[in-house]
Amino acid sequence: MKFGINRLTFSWLxxxxxxxxxAFIAERVEVSTLIVILVCSTIVMKGVMVIEHLMGLRSALLxxxxxxxxxxxxxxxxIALSVLxxxxxxxxxSL
Amino acid sequence: xxxxxxxxxxxxxxxxxxxxxxxxAAKASKETPGNMAVWVLIYAELFEFALFFIAxxxxxxxxxxxxxxGPLQLNTFAGTANTLVLITSSFFVARAMAAIKSGKRHxxxxxxxxxxxxxxxxxxxxxxxxxxxxxxxxxxxxNTFFTLYYYLTLxxxxxxxxGMCTILFVTIRTHMDIYDATNFEGLESAALYWHMIDLVWxxxxxxxxxLR
Numbered sequence: 001m002k003f004g005i006n007r008l009t010f011s012w013l014x015x016x017x018x019x020x021x022x023a024f025i026a027e028r029v030e031v032s033t034l035i036v037i038l039v040c041s042t043i044v045m046k047g048v049m050v051i052e053h054l055m056g057l058r059s060a061l062l063x064x065x066x067x068x069x070x071x072x073x074x075x076x077x078x079i080a081l082s083v084l085x086x087x088x089x090x091x092x093x094s095l
Numbered sequence: 096x097x098x099x100x101x102x103x104x105x106x107x108x109x110x111x112x113x114x115x116x117x118x119x120a121a122k123a124s125k126e127t128p129g130n131m132a133v134w135v136l137i138y139a140e141l142f143e144f145a146l147f148f149i150a151x152x153x154x155x156x157x158x159x160x161x162x163x164x165g166p167l168q169l170n171t172f173a174g175t176a177n178t179l180v181l182i183t184s185s186f187f188v189a190r191a192m193a194a195i196k197s198g199k200r201h202x203x204x205x206x207x208x209x210x211x212x213x214x215x216x217x218x219x220x221x222x223x224x225x226x227x228x229x230x231x232x233x234x235x236x237x238n239t240f241f242t243l244y245y246y247l248t249l250x251x252x253x254x255x256x257x258g259m260c261t262i263l264f265v266t267i268r269t270h271m272d273i274y275d276a277t278n279f280e281g282l283e284s285a286a287l288y289w290h291m292i293d294l295v296w297x298x299x300x301x302x303x304x305x306l307r
Contacts, residue, residue, distance in 0.1 A: 008189050009186075019175065020175070023174075023305075031306060042301070046297045047297055051294070057127070061127045064127055071145070075145060075148060075298060079148070079152065079301075079306070082152040082153075082155065083155075083306055087156070089152065093153045093156065
């Protein structure tokens with residue numbers, strides 16, 4: 001099956017849809033564990049799409065590509081953990 | 096004799112592996128956009144923002160009520176619109192790169208001007224959002240959430256302005272016929288910097304506007 005749009009355009013459209021979904025969550029849905037995981041997953045998806053398709057790092061040197069990708073795996077995980085377990089982070093960072 | 100034959104075979108296989116490995120590495124290096132200098136800059140900027148995000152998360156864990164109420168008072172429409180605009184600008188600059196690589200200089204210029212237009216729209220929306228905040232009595236000194244909100248968003252806005260100056264510079268150079276299908280490293284580096292700005296906003300938007 002051949003789509004009438006190229007990979008760049010497809011990535012852009014997916015990114016727009018994910019952003020609008022995030023905005024819908026912000027306005028209408030009460031934040032729960034599932035929502036936090038969902039929102040952080042969309043950060044990962046959007047980051048990976050920009051890095052792989054828009055920046056064009058899909059076939060780049062592994063070191064450069066993975067340094068960028070790991071940023072989008074580590075930070076959203078940290079965000080999810082800190083939102084889900086704030087008291088643990090507060091305990092770890094209290095003097 | 097069998098042992099020496101085996102050793103010779105292993106040696107020849109190893110040499111073959113090296114022959115195959117070198118072109119692969121060279122190919123990956125050739126397909127890596129930008130130069131080392133721009134990657135060092137991008138990693139430094141991302142590291143700087145990562146420290147801001149960690150500081151934000153720590154503050155959030157210490158002041159849960161303030162950080163829970165803060166996002167509800169922000170203009171989600173402005174945040175969403177800016178995300179859509181920045182993602183679109185990233186798409187424009189990626190199209191500009193695809194065009195110059197195909198030798199389509201005029202098409203590349205169109206996409207670059209669109210990128211600059213999107214950057215200007217982002218700045219306009221951000222200005223409107225700040226004035227909307229002011230009208231609602233929201234200032235940087237109101238509480239820790241808004242101090243960090245202004246610090247993060249103003250810092251990001253500064254990067255957008257720097258990125259716009261860079262894109263304008265490479266647009267002028269493209270007009271001057273400096274870049275073509277074989278020489279586009281400067282343009283590519285500017286495009287990578289612009290994508291980095293988009294990547295940072297992809298984290299800022301849910302952190303400030305969505306998660307509470």
